[in-house]
Amino acid sequence: MRVDLATGSATLVPLPGEVLRRFIGGIGLGTWILTRENPVGVDPLAAEAAVVFALSPLVGTPLTTSAKFAVICKSPLTQRLNDALSSSHFALAAKRAGFDALVVVGRCAEVSVLVVDGCGETPVVHLEAAADLWGLPAAGAEARLKARLHRPDEPGFHTVAIGPAGENLVRFATLSHDGRHAGRGGSGAVLGAKLLKAIAVRGDRQAPVAHPKKLIALARDLSTRSLGPATEKYRELGTVANMLVFNRLAVLPTRNFQESTFEGAAALSAESLAATRKKTRKSCAACTIGCEHVYGVRGSTTGVRMEYESLFALGSLCGISDPDDVLEAVRICDELGLDTISAGGTIAFTLECIERGLLDPAAPPAPADAAAP
Numbered sequence: 078m079r080v081d082l083a084t085g086s087a088t089l090v091p092l093p094g095e096v097l098r099r100f101i102g103g104i105g106l107g108t109w110i111l112t113r114e115n116p117v118g119v120d121p122l123a124a125e126a127a128v129v130f131a132l133s134p135l136v137g138t139p140l141t142t143s144a145k146f147a148v149i150c151k152s153p154l155t156q157r158l159n160d161a162l163s164s165s166h167f168a169l170a171a172k173r174a175g176f177d178a179l180v181v182v183g184r185c186a187e188v189s190v191l192v193v194d195g196c197g198e199t200p201v202v203h204l205e206a207a208a209d210l211w212g213l214p215a216a217g218a219e220a221r222l223k224a225r226l227h228r229p230d231e232p233g234f235h236t237v238a239i240g241p242a243g244e245n246l247v248r249f250a251t252l253s254h255d256g257r258h259a260g261r262g263g264s265g266a267v268l269g270a271k272l273l274k275a276i277a278v279r280g281d282r283q284a285p286v287a288h289p290k291k292l293i294a295l296a297r298d299l300s301t302r303s304l305g306p307a308t309e310k311y312r313e314l315g316t317v318a319n320m321l322v323f324n325r326l327a328v329l330p331t332r333n334f335q336e337s338t339f340e341g342a343a344a345l346s347a348e349s350l351a352a353t354r355k356k357t358r359k360s361c362a363a364c365t366i367g368c369e370h371v372y373g374v375r376g377s378t379t380g381v382r383m384e385y386e387s388l389f390a391l392g393s394l395c396g397i398s399d400p401d402d403v404l405e406a407v408r409i410c411d412e413l414g415l416d417t418i419s420a421g422g423t424i425a426f427t428l429e430c431i432e433r434g435l436l437d438p439a440a441p442p443a444p445a446d447a448a449a450p
Contacts, residue, residue: 078176080191080202082271083124083183087193087202092177097134102177104160107131107149110178111158121153121263122246122270124184130171130237130276137172137284139296141303144168144363152262154248154419159262164361165255170235173280174200185272190222195280196232210274214412215240215253222275238275239265240414246270249419253411256382257361260416303365311368312358314347316385321346323389331393333425341398345388350400356380374404381408390421395428 080087092106100106107129114127128150135143146168152159171179174195181191190207193200210218215238226234236254243250243265250265251258268274286292310318323329324342331339343349350372357380360367371380381404391397391406410417430436 078174078178078193078200078202079180079182080193081183082181082185082189082191082204082273085202085204087200089176089200090180097177102134103131103145103147104149104162106178107147107160108158110180111149111151114180114182115151119151121151121156121267124271125182126151126267126270127180127182128264128267128271130179130181132168132172132177134177136168138286138292139363140292141296141300141363141365142361144361146171148252148259148264150262150264150267152248152264153246153266154263159264161252161259161261161264163252163254163257163259164364165257166235166362167237167254167278169362170195170232170278170280172284173232173282174278175280175282176200179276179278181268181271181273181276183271188272188274190275190277191273192226192234193276193278195278195282197281200280207274210238211244212241215251215275215414216256216412218275219253219255222277226277232279232281234277234279236275236277239268239273240412242266242414243269244274247415249416249423251414251416253414255362258411258414258416260418263416265414300365308366308368312366314351315358315368315370315383317345317347317350317370317383317388319385320388320393321348324393329393330389332396333394333422333429335429339393339396339398341396342393344398345392345400345403350383354400354404372404374408375401377408381411383407387417387421390418391424392421394421394425396425 079090100109110129119126131147133145145164148161174193188208188211189204193202218238219236237252246266246269248263248266250263251260252265320342324338327337329339354372356371356373358367359369369382371382374381387407392403410420431438
């Protein structure tokens with residue numbers, strides 16, 4: 078599906094079977110589409126710059142870990158092709174709406190949300206004014222939008238949204254959805270430049286399967302194997318279990334990569350966090366592993382989802398060993414819609430510049446880029 082925000086028009090574009098066989102889906106399909114949509118040398122924040130939400134070919138099947146999608150765009154951070162990978166019910170809803178990729182081009186005339194209703198024979202697409210959502214954290218905007226679109230006894234909408242960072246065109250702003258984030262490369266800023274606060278999708282179709290019985294047998298086998306010893310570490314401790322492993326191997330990014338081991342790693346270890354601050358464990362959509370661990374943090378009643386990448390970027394990379402400080406930093410990044418890895422890298426670089434006398438911490442900040450209205 079291709080949507081032009083300038084006109085509000087939506088077009089269902091058939092994908093050639095040869096293209097699907099060659100590029101499969103996700104990053105491959107999204108890249109193929111983007112190279113045909115984006116003009117050569119386009120500014121990533123220009124109206125004509127496209128952003129592509131490309132689904133995994135397995136979305137909508139009973140296979141575990143299959144609810145994946147890629148957000149493909151030209152990155153405002155690197156000026157190069159960017160893919161941000163994630164998984165959530167948004168992918169399942171998009172598949173049920175009947176498409177393999179959603180392409181968004183143009184710019185809204187005012188702050189808006191894009192609503193794609195895939196229930197029924199033909200998807201209905203429209204833009205809604207959303208000035209009341211501008212300025213909200215992504216999670217707050219998603220909750221308000223879902224409540225607005227809710228219809229009793231009908232399939233619910235699933236959403237992706239930007240936070241204040243995307244609205245203000247921060248070049249490593251994220252897209253948030255179901256509490257998860259497509260984090261890398263600044264796709265949130267691309268939507269912010271389009272004055273698009275969120276996308277809401279629902280559908281009622283089933284994903285077509287060529288050999289249902291074989292697929293179900295394979296799905297059962299994979300689900301059983303996903304609960305075996307190979308994933309036990311991630312089920313019990315999550316990806317933050319890698320903190321002590323990488324520290325022991327002397328490959329843990331520390332103090333802006335000046336060092337490769339961190340004396341405070343034990344305080345940030347999965348075992349320490351689980352013993353003192355763990356709240357619960359969750360799974361991504363269509364996943365049986367459940368490696369996502371949620372930790373208690375000051376200022377939050379729901380806790381913070383923590384992955385290894387956020388832990389090292391805002392912890393050891395910045396030389397910070399206080400788990401409360403790291404969890405609070407992750408919470409703030411999630412609320413604003415900032416990629417935790419890029420945020421941590423920026424802070425760590427700044428700290429080293431201060432240590433070397435290259436920056437004066439007392440100097441006034443440089444003028445920020447103009448924010449989107």
